[in-house]
Amino acid sequence: MCGIVGYIGNKQAYPILINGLKRLEYRGYDSAGVAILNKEIKIFKKKGKVSDLDDFVSSKDVSGTVGIGHTRWATHGEPNDLNAHPHSSMNNHFVLIHNGIIENYSRLKEKLEDRGYIFYSDTDTEVLANLIEYIYLKGKVSAEIAVRLALSKVVGAYGLAIICKGEPDKLIAARKGSPLVIGVGEGEYYIASDATPIVEHTKSVIYLNDDDVAILSKDGLSLKTIKNDKLTPKIHKINLDIGELEKNGFDHFMMKEIFEQPRSILDTFRGRVSLDKKEIHLGGLYSVMPKLIEAKRIIIIGCGTSWHAGLVGEYLFEELARIPVEVEYASEFRYRNPIINEDDIVIAISQSGETADTLAAIKLAKQAGATVLGICNVVGSSIPRETHAGVYTHAGPEIGVASTKAFTAQVTVLTMMAIALGYEREIIDKQNFDSLINELYNIPSKIEKILKNNSQYLKISKLFKDSTNFLYLGRGYLFPVALEGALKLKEISYIHAEGYPAAEMKHGPIALIDEKMPVVVLATKDKSYEKIVSNIQEVKARKGIVIAIVSEGDTIIKKMANHVLEIPETRDELAALLTVIPLQLLSYHIAVLRNCNVDQPRNLAKSVTVE
DSSP states (O other): OOEEEEEESSSOHHHHHHHHHHHGGGGOOSEEEEEEEESEEEEEEEESOHHHHHHHTTTSOOOOSEEEEEEEOOSSSOSSTTTSSOEEOTTSSEEEEEEEEETTHHHHHHHHHHTTOOOOSSOHHHHHHHHHHHHHHHHTOOHHHHHHHHHTTOOEEEEEEEEETTOTTOEEEEEEBSOOEEEEOSSOEEEESSSTTTTTTOSEEEEOOTTEEEEEETTEEEEEETTOOEEOOOOEEOOOOGGGGSOTTOSSHHHHHHHTHHHHHHHHHTTTEETTTTEEOOGGGGGGHHHHHTOSOEEEEEOTHHHHHHHHHHHHIIIIIOOOEEEEEHHHHTTSOOOOOTTOEEEEEESSSOOHHHHHHHHHHHHTTOEEEEEESSTTOHHHHHSSEEEEOOOOOOOSSSOSHHHHHHHHHHHHHHHHHHHHTTSSOHHHHHHHHHHHHHHHHHHHHHHTTHHHHHHHHHHHTTOSEEEEEEOGGGHHHHHHHHHHHHHHHOOEEEEEEGGGGGGTGGGGOSTTOEEEEEEOSSTTHHHHHHHHHHHHHTTOEEEEEEETTOOHHHHHOSEEEEEOOOOGGGHHHHHHHHHHHHHHHHHHHTTOOSSSOTTOOSSOOOO
């Protein structure tokens, strides 16, 4: 979602802001802007890319050591220059940037209009700027008090960075439901929606919690709640290398991240799975392992790709540990009055750790007394702090909007959990346990083997770049992979695609198949192999074009399919980790051939921090 960056100190603010906004481009946005305080507050904003903003201000005076910057993903009001952030209050006393949604903005706006306020944009953010100013002027209070009083009247979510013209030595930040981190330097502070814009300046950060308000100056920091309760800031050290935020020779972040998967999977199980001792230790789950072993039901919640990883988890937990599993969209789970028991285990999956619907679902589950676990990639994010326990994925920063290495890292964590639980519950014996560990260790090298055939995927992609529809079919563990493959193609190439269980093809999708319909079939040698062969025959009988992902050495499907892509054999339980790689490569190459913005697809945001 939208990106925030702010600075107060002794350096010139603009270079820090503009470079920070470039770091935040991966989050998805439609406009960008900055405000610089130097006696007066100067605002520069522009629809389009950060580069358009940089060009726009190239001849302007942007000097000043206090400033805020923003990349906007439109919620209220269309993407244009006027609705871009920062927004100023009517009398120019306050300028602010805002991530999130003010739900009661319409009622607040009406009251302010009755008091003579005029609005120029279509945004909810301008309402908040004017509300703060109204309290500031009417109550003759400080900027800090005006901000806290205004936020006490707000319903919704926000991450805020605020400048007051009358108090030029301060920068105010506030958070509720939308992430904010404060970077701590020597005589300087940074504000950001995540650590990526500030990691090159400082490794010391403070993570704001909901209802926190930070008042920053060159001389120090004051942290308190909206209700004026003083807090003691806790400084964390972030372990993030600036090199991880670069493309390192790849044309796109997405391709870099696809090729990083052998390492990210290895990093995810490194130190947790012992090949020599044949042991699995998940330290983040140590305190809840007795509850997990005795669990009567597991509920997995997530959105998008994380939901697909959860579906793979359902197969893993039910087969290996014999625990019933339900997989829920977080956005539906929180609104449909779900039945949650105190002995339920709820697993929340999120790459960013800030997904708004997933966070709300976590709070609902906790209120019902369930034990809530998190699987997350970002250290210090909200979900690890809201859950009782959990496991980090160690995938490293994922900049491309379309998740790739996050998915395989999430599936790796779920696989470790299921194997460990299955062994502790005596569902799988020692021989099977050891075999699974051995094969998990082989997965990174097998993915490297798939990636060496990248040119083959490019060749096939050229044949289908102008297709208008795709169908993806899979069975068992590979059905969620079919869903994930279809999602990848949709979100980065804008080609309509659907994933289905292969047997369900006869219940509707088969009507779509003709000589123009590419059908991607996940057809590795597993217990459903003969059934998937029959499904391929049904597609071919209707002149469909079959692109088959098969196990090395397959001879039967090779004679039937139009195109065959071989991958190394593995155990059924681990097949998702291999079969998803070809689908990622196909989606990437097709999107590039269609001249799509692979890393920043239209209308999408990396982290959905609003409902």
